[in-house]
Amino acid sequence: MSSKSLNQPRKESDLYDAKKWYSAILARPEVGPVGVMLLLFGMLGYFSIPAGDFSLNPFSGEGFNALAIRNNLRVISQLGIVAIGAGLLIISGEFDLSIGSMIGFAGGVMAMILRWGFAVVIPYVSFEGGLHIETFTLFKITDVSPLLAICITLCFTLFFGWLQGFIIVKTGLASFIVTLGGLFFLRGLTEVCYRAFNKKPDQTAGSTTVTEIPDIKNIVNIPGHGELERDVAKNLPQEQLLELLKTVPEATVLKLTEKLTYINEKVAASKTLLLKSKGVKGLEKALENAIASGNEGMVATLQDKIANFKIDPATAKIVTDVDIAKAYIDTLHSARPVANFFGGDIMEPLFDWLYFTVDWNVNNYGNQFADGLYSCLMIWFLLALICYVLLSQTQAGNWIYSTGGNLNAAKANGVPTNKVKISLFMFSAFCATMFAACQVFETNTADTAKGNLKELEAIAAAVIGGVVLTGGFGTVVGIIVGAAIFGIAKEAFFYIPGVDGSFYRVFLGIVLLASALTNENIRKRVIGSV
Amino acid sequence: MIDKKPLIEINKLVRKFGSFTALNGVSLNVYPGEVHALLGDNGAGKSTLIKVLSGIHSATDGIIKVDGEEVHFNSPREASDAGIGTVYQDLALNALTSVTRNFFLGREIKKGPGAFGIMQMNEMNEITIREMKKIGISIANPEQPVGTMSGGQRQTLAIARAIYFGAKILILDEPTSSLGQKQQMEVLKTVKRVKNLGNIAIILITHNEIHARLVADRFTFLSLGEVIGSGLSSELGGDDVKRLMAGGADIGDLAKELENVT
Ligand SMILES: Nc1ncnc2c1ncn2[C@@H]1O[C@H](COP(=O)(O)OP(=O)(O)OP(=O)(O)O)[C@@H](O)[C@H]1O
Ligand SMILES: [Mg+2]
Numbered sequence: 001m002s003s004k005s006l007n008q009p010r011k012e013s014d015l016y017d018a019k020k021w022y023s024a025i026l027a028r029p030e031v032g033p034v035g036v037m038l039l040l041f042g043m044l045g046y047f048s049i050p051a052g053d054f055s056l057n058p059f060s061g062e063g064f065n066a067l068a069i070r071n072n073l074r075v076i077s078q079l080g081i082v083a084i085g086a087g088l089l090i091i092s093g094e095f096d097l098s099i100g101s102m103i104g105f106a107g108g109v110m111a112m113i114l115r116w117g118f119a120v121v122i123p124y125v126s127f128e129g130g131l132h133i134e135t136f137t138l139f140k141i142t143d144v145s146p147l148l149a150i151c152i153t154l155c156f157t158l159f160f161g162w163l164q165g166f167i168i169v170k171t172g173l174a175s176f177i178v179t180l181g182g183l184f185f186l187r188g189l190t191e192v193c194y195r196a197f198n199k200k201p202d203q204t205a206g207s208t209t210v211t212e213i214p215d216i217k218n219i220v221n222i223p224g225h226g227e228l229e230r231d232v233a234k235n236l237p238q239e240q241l242l243e244l245l246k247t248v249p250e251a252t253v254l255k256l257t258e259k260l261t262y263i264n265e266k267v268a269a270s271k272t273l274l275l276k277s278k279g280v281k282g283l284e285k286a287l288e289n290a291i292a293s294g295n296e297g298m299v300a301t302l303q304d305k306i307a308n309f310k311i312d313p314a315t316a317k318i319v320t321d322v323d324i325a326k327a328y329i330d331t332l333h334s335a336r337p338v339a340n341f342f343g344g345d346i347m348e349p350l351f352d353w354l355y356f357t358v359d360w361n362v363n364n365y366g367n368q369f370a371d372g373l374y375s376c377l378m379i380w381f382l383l384a385l386i387c388y389v390l391l392s393q394t395q396a397g398n399w400i401y402s403t404g405g406n407l408n409a410a411k412a413n414g415v416p417t418n419k420v421k422i423s424l425f426m427f428s429a430f431c432a433t434m435f436a437a438c439q440v441f442e443t444n445t446a447d448t449a450k451g452n453l454k455e456l457e458a459i460a461a462a463v464i465g466g467v468v469l470t471g472g473f474g475t476v477v478g479i480i481v482g483a484a485i486f487g488i489a490k491e492a493f494f495y496i497p498g499v500d501g502s503f504y505r506v507f508l509g510i511v512l513l514a515s516a517l518t519n520e521n522i523r524k525r526v527i528g529s530v
Numbered sequence: 531m532i533d534k535k536p537l538i539e540i541n542k543l544v545r546k547f548g549s550f551t552a553l554n555g556v557s558l559n560v561y562p563g564e565v566h567a568l569l570g571d572n573g574a575g576k577s578t579l580i581k582v583l584s585g586i587h588s589a590t591d592g593i594i595k596v597d598g599e600e601v602h603f604n605s606p607r608e609a610s611d612a613g614i615g616t617v618y619q620d621l622a623l624n625a626l627t628s629v630t631r632n633f634f635l636g637r638e639i640k641k642g643p644g645a646f647g648i649m650q651m652n653e654m655n656e657i658t659i660r661e662m663k664k665i666g667i668s669i670a671n672p673e674q675p676v677g678t679m680s681g682g683q684r685q686t687l688a689i690a691r692a693i694y695f696g697a698k699i700l701i702l703d704e705p706t707s708s709l710g711q712k713q714q715m716e717v718l719k720t721v722k723r724v725k726n727l728g729n730i731a732i733i734l735i736t737h738n739e740i741h742a743r744l745v746a747d748r749f750t751f752l753s754l755g756e757v758i759g760s761g762l763s764s765e766l767g768g769d770d771v772k773r774l775m776a777g778g779a780d781i782g783d784l785a786k787e788l789e790n791v792t
Contacts, residue, residue, distance in 0.1 A: 389648075390646065393648050393649055393651075394640070394642070394645065394646050394647060394648055394649060395638040395640045395644075395645050395646070395647055395649055396645040396646055397649075398627070398631050398634075398635065398638055398649065399636075399645065401624065401626065401627050401631070402624045402627065402631075402635055405624040405625065405626040405627060406622075406623065406624040406625065406626075408620070408622065409620070409621075409622040409623055409624050409635070410624065410635065410636070412606070412618070412622035413622055413635040413636035413637070414607065414636040414637070415635065415636045472624065472626040472627075473626055523626065526625070526626055526675045526677045526678065527625040527626060527675070527677030
């Protein structure tokens with residue numbers, strides 16, 4: 001018989017290998033998704049570098065110019081907002097398929113309230129002049145402020161979220177089927193409402209969009225004119241603009257003049273460059289033809305012409321007082337901070353700096369490429385930050401994990417699991433409403449198709465980010481990365497030469513499957529069955 | 531030992547399920563610092579008894595006194611508030627989260643408003659390590675997922691949790707079943723350490739006579755809902771225990787019966 005000497009008592013802690021410094025990082029469930037995300041970043045960068053150019057810096061590609069970043073981040077953060085709601089819900093062991101319809105519904109409600117106001121109408125049966133239904137208007141508010149519109153919308157969406165959660169915990173029905181019902185119900189309801197409210201005076205069916213909402217976020221206070229939309233204000237008669245300029249402090253005028261001069265010079269320089277390259281291109285074409293036809297005298301003259309090609313530099317436009325007045329209107333702060341919070345831009349000073357000082361945020365014509373980033377990025381960031389703390393640090397977070405991880409254990413320890421689930425259904429509806437608010441205030445329109453398929457994208461983003469569909473496992477950081485992967489894949493594949501852009505879906509499908517497998521493996525390792 | 535006051539007194543407890551009488555006038559007393567082994571064949575009514583004690587079932591008749599005061603439990607919460615901590619076989623643990631998060635599940639130490647309070651992780655980690663150590667298990671990392679712990683460690687975690695949150699009467703339902711030899715011993719050590727704390731009364735349900743012998747001070751044997759024997763560990767001989775555990779049949783008869791099985 002052989003056995004190890006047991007003279008020295010062995011401890012449990014001896015069984016663990018000494019940890020390498022990187023093993024803690026590699027053991028985190030977010031490693032895989034972060035890797036995929038970096039890969040996609042690289043792809044987007046390198047594939048978007050124009051053919052013929054060579055650069056080791058991925059950020060020199062078109063995929064990372066200011067405007068592309070601005071647009072990409074909008075797609076990513078809008079998906080990210082709903083992915084957080086969907087992800088937390090999945091961690092608690094439930095599902096929400098109604099998110100997409102909820103977005104459409106919330107956007108519709110909000111846009112209709114902004115367009116026509118809000119009223120509570122009680123229908124009743126009347127017998128006067130034959131049996132028919134009359135309505136009694138309890139109250140009606142026209143000209144609803146953005147904040148109130150969002151609050152009223154939240155009343156509806158949170159109620160629907162609560163209702164779905166309530167039905168699921170009380171009846172024990174699968175959330176899949178209940179929220180699938182919600183998906184059809186809400187989308188249908190939205191469509192019906194659009195048609196009903198858009199009905200023309202002659203009762204022909206209305207459209208399923210709401211337009212003609214004023215550009216609320218761009219309403220500014222013009223001294224002497226009151227509140228005006230920025231574009232309207234800029235198109236005021238010249239005398240009035242000049243009048244306005246008189247109220248502007250000297251220092252501001254100077255600064256604006258300086259900036260406008262810079263812009264005009266920049267535009268002129270770009271124009272010169274463009275004209276020159278256009279001219280050279282024509283000559284080069286001719287040169288090619290000349291070489292092909294073997295006309296040596298022609299070749300020589302053309303080469304000479306190209307070498308000495310000169311063009312009169314375009315002259316910069318003079319900065320006029322009207323220009324300054326318009327620029328001043330652009331600098332005014334929105335008089336509707338709530339609308340601006342959801343639909344406006346953020347980080348404008350940074351993007352100004354990138355244009356004026358760094359000389360990077362410049363398009364081909366010499367103008368500023370992007371004014372800033374869409375504010376939905378900020379809303380995503382705020383939501384993510386709150387949820388990160390909530391899930392990882394608070395009692396509620398522990399309850400969410402245990403509700404999804406082992407429902408009976410959570411119940412036995414006094415966790416109000418039903419409340420946890422219902423709250424998360426409401427939170428998911430809240431996130432959908434935030435998504436809708438960003439869209440409505442940014443575009444000033446809404447239509448029934450908004451948010452279509454977003455529920456599935458949100459679930460996919462959460463799964464790619466490491467959330468396990470059976471619940472109890474996942475992190476907010478993972479969900480953020482999942483949304484980023486989803487958003488960036490499309491752009492990255494768009495730039496690959498000779499590859500159909502729709503391959504990004506193929507790619508996402510594979511990533512989704514791989515993530516689900518990895519997540520399940522990690523989960524099994526954690527519960528010790530591997 | 532005799533002049534000690536019982537922590538929990540059960541007097542002529544009856545529990546009926548419709549016309550079926552699962553407990554027919556069961557009486558037993560459990561004393562602090564003692565392990566009371568509850569033994570009996572399958573269907574004897576052991577689980578039913580502890581379910582009544584822990585507030586899952588109500589008693590049809592009879593009296594339960596905790597610390598000399600009569601109690602009536604309408605929910606598990608009420609029983610645990612009265613100091614009865616039950617460790618079920620599934621242990622009510624979430625394998626996916628950490629030891630500390632499980633230890634404090636539902637009773638987290640936090641600062642801030644309601645459920646949104648921030649958990650005081652450091653404090654909770656310290657308490658978890660300390661309380662687990664008290665009953666014999668030193669854990670290296672309180673942040674490790676419960677899923678990575680051994681069955682015995684999990685049992686200890688559940689017991690430590692029940693004690694820390696004020697259990698004076700600890701009920702263990704077959705804590706050693708489904709465990710390997712070494713881990714069974716680990717759990718028995720834990721039981722012994724809890725007993726040595728001196729102020730906690732333990733009701734231990736088991737089918738394993740050897741385990742009962744190793745840690746129990748008193749025995750109560752149930753059969754078909756009635757107490758068919760009880761006594762101090764020192765008074766009972768090995769054959770008595772075997773006979774009573776089998777529901778009163780002589781072990782010799784059993785041996786004969788086995789021989790007749792072809
Ligand atoms: N909810 C119930 N409804 C009806 N009968 C029940 C119920 N619970 C238990 N019983 C019956 O009561 C009797 C005692 O059951 P109990 O579970 O207490 O036995 P036990 O001693 O724990 O057995 P085991 O050793 O197998 O766990 C059994 O005949 C069982 O069928
Ligand atoms: Mg039992």
